[in-house]
Amino acid sequence: MIVTVTLNPALDKTARVDTVRPGALNRLRDVTLDAGGKGVNVSAMIRALGGESIAVGFSGGGAGEELQALIAKKGLRSDFVRIAAVTRTNLKVVAGDGTLTEFNEPGPEIRPGEWRELEQKLSGYGAKGNIIVLSGSLPAGLDADTYQKLSVMLRGAGAAVFLDADGEALRRALESGPDGVPDYIKPNRYELLQYFGVTDDGTVTETRLAELCRALIGRGVKLAALSMGEAGAIFVNGEGVWRAPALPVQVRSSVGAGDSMTGALVRGFEQGLPxxxxxxxxxxxxxxxxxxxxxxxxxxxxxxxxxxxxRIEKIA
Ligand SMILES: Nc1ncnc2c1ncn2[C@@H]1O[C@H](COP(=O)(O)OP(=O)(O)OP(=O)(O)O)[C@@H](O)[C@H]1O
Ligand SMILES: [Mg+2]
Structure with missing residues (x-):
């Protein structure tokens, strides 16, 4: 079973205006709502590939109910913890020339009892053979070691953990020791270099990037999938390094491309594909x-x- 976890989901509201006018009244049209959150995107990709998953997270207030309804409308199963505070709504305003202006709410604060409820729910999913995907930012009220704690608990229970996070949350999770560290990670180039404190002046070679991924394998990570946007991806495990160029496609929106990569990987793992x-x-x-x-x-x-x-090429 695959379980995706989105601790800081959002109701995504998209609307159009001709021109965004600061300091003036902007009348929105074509307002649409969608379920936002990286774990939800991962679940949607798994479903598109014919698989199933359960989306877990926090939801509160009317916005939270709407979020869960939208998740169900996508044909996804969910198992959310209801919270006292209200799920955030993020507003994306598309101007006539296609320019996107975003207004993101900070998100609700999670109370200690609500966190314990989520932890308990996840511990119920932490059986051997299950894959738990932890992705995205952490809501207020949860410490930077939240993913570390979940990873240690879930791996201890025999589940495999896939983490897609950045900054301090990623750093802490990667310092969990070989038995608690996430099995799989999918940093992008920026997140990997930030973790190692390397300035990206554009001269960092793929050989160097693969070395950095290998250092993570040394800490117990089983597979590092490094995504590099239109430059493709590098996959590193204990046996080698593989390189894949990005496929030439007509790009409409690359937001969430990383989540689709994660969804496809876990679906492939679950099916036992080579x-x-x-x-x-x-x-x-x-x-x-x-x-x-x-x-x-x-x-x-x-x-x-x-x-x-x-094209997947083994380069080391
Ligand atoms: N312009 C593009 N053309 C073809 N493939 C792309 C393009 N951009 C991204 N991809 C594919 O998507 C993968 C993930 O993209 P990217 O590295 O941008 O992820 P990300 O930064 O984690 O994105 P997000 O967090 O928004 O989901 C890439 O490794 C590549 O396979
Ligand atoms: Mg990403």
Whole structure:
């Protein structure tokens, strides 16, 4: 079973205006709502590939109810902890020329009892054979070691953990020791370099990036999938390094491409596909995600057609 965890989900409200006018009244039109959150995106990708997952997270107030209803409308199963504070709504305003202006709320504060409820729920999912995907930012009220604690608990229970986080939350999780560290991670280039304190002046080579990933394998991570946007991806495990160029596609929105990569990888793992097939699926799914509006996943048919064009090369 795959479980995705979104601790700081949002109701995404998208609207249009001709021009954004600061200091004036802007009348919004074509207002639409969508379920936002990286774990939800991962679940949507898994479903597009014919798999199933349960989306877990916090939801509060009317916005939280709407969020859960939208998740259900996508055909996804969810198991949320209801909280006292209200789920945030993030506003994305698209101007006539296509420029995007975003207004993001900080998100609700999680109370200690609510956190314990979530922890308990997850511990129920922490069985051997299950894959738990932890992704995205942490809400107020939860410490930077939250993913570390979850990773240690879930791995202790026999589950595999996939983490997609950045900054302090990633750092703490990677310092959990070989038995508690996440099994799988998917940093992008910026997140990996930030973790190692390397300034990205554009001269960092792929050989160097692969070395940094290898250092993480040395700490107990089983697979590091380094995504590099339109430059493709590098996959590193204890056996070697694989390189995959990005597939040429007509890009509509690359937001959430990383989540699609994560979803495809865990779906491939769950099906027991050979590793290189998992990488190929990840490349096809993430490129496909770039061709859709917003964070919508690509269709299975598009992924299948892109799969015929993927190239995975073992370079070390
Ligand atoms: N312009 C593009 N053309 C083709 N494939 C792309 C493009 N941008 C991204 N991808 C695919 O998506 C993968 C993930 O992209 P990226 O590195 O931007 O993820 P990310 O920064 O984690 O994104 P997010 O967190 O918004 O989901 C890339 O490794 C690549 O396979
Ligand atoms: Mg990402």
């Amino acid at each position: 590793l290189e097939r998992c990488f190929a699926l990840a490349m096809a799914a993430s490129a496909g995600a770039c061709t859709t509006e917003g964070t919508n996943p690509p269709s299975r048919a598009l992924v299948d057609s892109l799969l015929t064009r993927t």
